[in-house]
Amino acid sequence: MSTQALFGQLLIGLINGSFYALLSLGLAVIFGLLNIINFAHGAQYMLGAFVAYFLLNKAGLGYWWALVITPFVVGAVGVVIERLMLSRLYKLDHLYGLLLTFGLALVFEGTFSHQFGSAGMPYSIPESLQGVQNLGFMYLPNYRGWVIFASLVICLATWFVIERTKLGSYLRAATENPTLVQAFGINVPRMITLTYGAGVGLAALAGVFAAPIYQVSPQMGSSLIIVVFAVVVIGGMGSIMGSILTGFGLGIIEGLTKYIYPEASSTVIFVIMAIVLMIRPQGLFGQR
Amino acid sequence: MSELRYERVAFAVMFVAFAVAPLVIYPNFGMQLLCFALFACAFNLLIGFGGLLSFGHAMFFGMGSYLAAHAALVWGLPIEIAILTGAATSAVLGAVTGLIAIRRQGIYFAMITLALAQMVYFFCLRAPFTGGENGINSVPRTHLLGLVDLNQPLAMYYFVFAIFLAGFLLIHRIIHSPFGQVLKAIRENEPRAVSLGYRTERYKLAAFVLSAALAGLAGATKAMVVHNASLTDVYWAMSGEVVLMTLLGGMGTVFGPVVGAVVIISMQLYLAELGSWVTIAQGMIFVFCVLAFRRGIVGEIEAFLRKRSAS
Numbered sequence: 001m002s003t004q005a006l007f008g009q010l011l012i013g014l015i016n017g018s019f020y021a022l023l024s025l026g027l028a029v030i031f032g033l034l035n036i037i038n039f040a041h042g043a044q045y046m047l048g049a050f051v052a053y054f055l056l057n058k059a060g061l062g063y064w065w066a067l068v069i070t071p072f073v074v075g076a077v078g079v080v081i082e083r084l085m086l087s088r089l090y091k092l093d094h095l096y097g098l099l100l101t102f103g104l105a106l107v108f109e110g111t112f113s114h115q116f117g118s119a120g121m122p123y124s125i126p127e128s129l130q131g132v133q134n135l136g137f138m139y140l141p142n143y144r145g146w147v148i149f150a151s152l153v154i155c156l157a158t159w160f161v162i163e164r165t166k167l168g169s170y171l172r173a174a175t176e177n178p179t180l181v182q183a184f185g186i187n188v189p190r191m192i193t194l195t196y197g198a199g200v201g202l203a204a205l206a207g208v209f210a211a212p213i214y215q216v217s218p219q220m221g222s223s224l225i226i227v228v229f230a231v232v233v234i235g236g237m238g239s240i241m242g243s244i245l246t247g248f249g250l251g252i253i254e255g256l257t258k259y260i261y262p263e264a265s266s267t268v269i270f271v272i273m274a275i276v277l278m279i280r281p282q283g284l285f286g287q288r
Numbered sequence: 289m290s291e292l293r294y295e296r297v298a299f300a301v302m303f304v305a306f307a308v309a310p311l312v313i314y315p316n317f318g319m320q321l322l323c324f325a326l327f328a329c330a331f332n333l334l335i336g337f338g339g340l341l342s343f344g345h346a347m348f349f350g351m352g353s354y355l356a357a358h359a360a361l362v363w364g365l366p367i368e369i370a371i372l373t374g375a376a377t378s379a380v381l382g383a384v385t386g387l388i389a390i391r392r393q394g395i396y397f398a399m400i401t402l403a404l405a406q407m408v409y410f411f412c413l414r415a416p417f418t419g420g421e422n423g424i425n426s427v428p429r430t431h432l433l434g435l436v437d438l439n440q441p442l443a444m445y446y447f448v449f450a451i452f453l454a455g456f457l458l459i460h461r462i463i464h465s466p467f468g469q470v471l472k473a474i475r476e477n478e479p480r481a482v483s484l485g486y487r488t489e490r491y492k493l494a495a496f497v498l499s500a501a502l503a504g505l506a507g508a509t510k511a512m513v514v515h516n517a518s519l520t521d522v523y524w525a526m527s528g529e530v531v532l533m534t535l536l537g538g539m540g541t542v543f544g545p546v547v548g549a550v551v552i553i554s555m556q557l558y559l560a561e562l563g564s565w566v567t568i569a570q571g572m573i574f575v576f577c578v579l580a581f582r583r584g585i586v587g588e589i590e591a592f593l594r595k596r597s598a599s
Contacts, residue, residue: 037395085579094395095341096578099535102528103574110567223406226524230403233396263414270407274388277400281391 007138009259010252015144015213017251018151019206021244023228025158026202028237032175033195036086036097042225043108044200047074048207049216050112053123063126063208070208071201078200082193105222112218120215147209154205155244162240171195230273236286246284294593298543306449315441316513317557322452323510324553328533328545329459330502335531336540337463338495339475340390343398344405345503345530347385348378350522351408352504357424357517358417366430367438371451371508378504379497381408386496390489393478402524409522423518427511444513451509455502460542462498471495503530525567532570535577538584547585 023041030038038044051073052066061069081104089096129143162168174181174188182188207221214220235246250269258265276284309318327349334340356374359365365373389400412418419425429438438444462468474481474488481488511517520526529552537548552570559566577584583591 031395037399085575088579092582095398096582098341098343098395098398099531100575100578102531103571103578106528106567106571106574108571110564110569110571113567114564222524226402226406229399230406233392233399233403266410267407270403270410273400273403277388277391 004138006259009255011138011140011144011255012258013252013255014148014248015251016254017248018148019210019224019247020228020231020251021155021247022151022202022206022209023225024231024235024243024247025155025240026199026206027228027232028235028240028243029158029162029202030196030199031237033171033192034082034086034090034097035094036089036101037094037229038196038199039098039101039225040081040104040108041101041200041203041228042221043105044074044078044203044221045207045210045224046112046218046221047077047108048204049123049211049220050207051204052208052211053121053216056123063129063212066208066211067205071205074204074207075197075201079193079197081200082196086196087189087193105225109218109222116218118217118219120217120220123211123216125212143212147213150209151206154202155247158202159240159244227269230269232283234269234273234276234283236283238283238287239285242283242285294590295542302543302546303453306452310442310445315445319445319448319513320510321550321553322448323506323513324530324533325546325549326452326455326509327503327506328530328537328549329456330499330506331530332534332539332541332545333459333462333502334495334499335534336544337468337475338471338492338499340393340492340496341398341531342389342401342496342499343524343527343531344385344401344403344408345499346522346524346526347405347408348382348500348503349507349510349526349530350412350517350519351381352378352507353511353517353521354412354418354424355504356508357427357511360430360512361424361427362417366434367432367512371505371512374508374511375501375505378507379501381504382497382500383493386493386500390492390496402527405522405527406524409519409524412519412522418517418519421519423516424511425516427515427517429512429515438512448509448513451505455505456546459502463542467491467494529570532574532577534584536573536581536584538587538590541584541586541590544584544586551585 023045027038027041030036048070051070052063055061055066055069056063085100085104086097089100125143129146131142133140133142133145162171170181170186170191174186174191178188210220231246231250232243234250235242237243250272253272254265254268257268264271306318306322309321327345331342331345334342352374354374355377356370359373360367360370363370385401385404389397389404392400413420429444432438432443432447436443436447438447470481470486470491473484474486474491478488507521510521533548533552534545535548536551537546538544555569556566559569581588
């Protein structure tokens, strides 16, 4: 096969990796503070794409507006969910959080399937990002280049906020010992609510990025989130940078597999997960 | 009344209800109820008594159903051997995936089983013998032991009923055996069980394999009932459904999964024409159960009876 095809698959891998990284990052941030695996993450990603679609078709607000507005809209939905439902579960087994968010995912997906069927709806690439760059060895569509670049920036910004700022230090401290942090006069319940909102907002942002690439459909999140779970297991949820690296890395490996042995491309991440679990059960970046 | 008395009465009620059910409902629908009830009981063995939440049980149900259908249609095996083939396949799959999954606990265990099940789903989508999107269709039913014609709905119903009873009683036996007691000890406090000298990993793996085999048995039987095996049986939604049945009926109760399966499958039948409403309703039941009804139907009844006998 040609190098053209190789670079083509690598590009697709990088794009997928951007979404893996963005979504597993959100999952890791939420898990760190709430000890809940947010099963609704895929549905919230789908919600993000739909909000962008509505903004364009109902309010006439384009892509750039959607990028700004959507995370706040869907994040607000997340805040409501946390206040009304998740906050009642913190004293229980963590598995209940998983079951609750799974139920919410079904409700979201079912509602949108009911309204819009299962066919995807197109969302066109904004005019300013149309066109293609000739890199010599391959052609790079501008929009795809933008998604990779923007995801990287957002991932690194999230890492910076959590690891290098005062706010982030509160967050990390509350992850270790919420009672003690509360005793220092920090409003931990509010921090938990906002963290969940922020994680959900990240998922929604990923949804806006995805809308022009994968089309907008009610099922766009459900199979993706299962792959992201595998990514999270491989990386271990202990480290933010770990989530980012694992996300991009696995996207690239998946792309390479599509080039070398396409039959295995849909299962390669799960196989890697099985191998990692046998050798290093806590995940590549996880702590015991 | 003692706990044991209650259990006997409840068992008698369940036995009679299923025994006379074909007089009231279509035998075909009754058989599906029985298959899903067995599937939920198998799942409950793991979560209710081992404390392990598997989010990938569809892989055992689906593989059991595929292999049984394949064995009956292509290899021409008699029905009882075909069903056993399906169950055995799921047991082997359970051993392999179990070895991987039990390396983590809690939430990770759920995510890992879900991911492994998705891998099995993709395998079934691509593998030549499953028929991909079409599934395996027109699976024949032979004579049971060469004697009873199972194409008669009532004969098939009681055959399925017998399989369900065998599975149910086996699970009951497992729970009340020393092995089952160790499982409960691991669920309550794993480090303590380790300190008492139990190799908890082996117990968990054994429970996982047993649960997988029984789920496979349920899937294999279902393939014979509906004459086909399809991708629906291995899809993640099926894993979610069995969790829902068990949660609604009562996790860790003996009869809960049966009640939950009957409610959910009946609901699906009545809402079937409304399409996506089934998914919405299931999601809402999930949310409701987690927020306000964690003991489930049977769990609540047990708690009520216990309270009454205490006062």
